[in-house]
Amino acid sequence: xxxxxxxxRYGPMVMRRCRQLLRxxxxxxxxxxxxxxxxxxxxxxxxxxxxxxLLYRIATNLCLNRIRDRQRRATMPGDGFLExxxxxxxxxxxxxxxxxxxxxxxRHQESTRTMAVLHFQDGMTxxxxxxxxxxxxxxxxxxxxxxxxxxxxxxxxxxx
Numbered sequence: 001x002x003x004x005x006x007x008x009r010y011g012p013m014v015m016r017r018c019r020q021l022l023r024x025x026x027x028x029x030x031x032x033x034x035x036x037x038x039x040x041x042x043x044x045x046x047x048x049x050x051x052x053x054l055l056y057r058i059a060t061n062l063c064l065n066r067i068r069d070r071q072r073r074a075t076m077p078g079d080g081f082l083e084x085x086x087x088x089x090x091x092x093x094x095x096x097x098x099x100x101x102x103x104x105x106x107r108h109q110e111s112t113r114t115m116a117v118l119h120f121q122d123g124m125t126x127x128x129x130x131x132x133x134x135x136x137x138x139x140x141x142x143x144x145x146x147x148x149x150x151x152x153x154x155x156x157x158x159x160x
Contacts, residue, residue, distance in 0.1 A: 003040050010052055011036075014059045021063035031066060034125075035059045069125060104147070104154045112143045119144060 014035050018028035035058050039046065046054065105113045115133055118124045119140075126144075130137045 003036060003043065006039060006051055006055070007036050010055050013052065014055050017056060017059045018063050021060065022066060027066065028063075031059065031062050034062050038062070065125060065127070100154055103157075104150055107150050108143070108147055112147055115140055115143055116147055 011032065015028060015032045018031040018035075019025070022028045022031060035055060038058055039055070048054065105116075111133055115129050118129045118132055119126065124132070126137045126140050130140045133140065135143075
């Protein structure tokens with residue numbers, strides 16, 4: 001069975017599952033598409049004897065990852081600082097913000113900066129970032145966790 005047939009037959013089921021978990025129509029649409037993108041990427045390695053079970057499991061995992069990512073972004077240390085940096089108009093505060101960011105990223109590899117931009121600014125999922133930088137999802141998660149911890153330290157230093 002090719003991906004188009006799978007989409008025609010099981011797309012509504014996948015969409016219902018994504019809606020049920022994400023509770024947001026546009027995000028559910030994106031997640032549904034991501035499920036079938038995963039199938040396209042891995043179709044040569046997947047066992048398609050029970051496609052509905054496979055699609056349901058992929059949809060569930062993708063949606064749970066999105067929910068976790070959403071929660072992480074909402075509770076990231078230093079969020080207030082990052083929002084203040086984003087809306088700065090004056091030159092002096094911008095220079096201070098740049099200094100803080102340089103100190104933050106100076107503690108990490110250049111590739112960690114790339115991961116942070118892809119994930120936090122561009123909104124890519126951990127899986128997408130991992131694919132882009134050629135690392136495992138757990139490796140990307142570990143690097144971003146370290147960056148978050150450093151951000152908390154840098155913000156504390158800045159406030160002192």
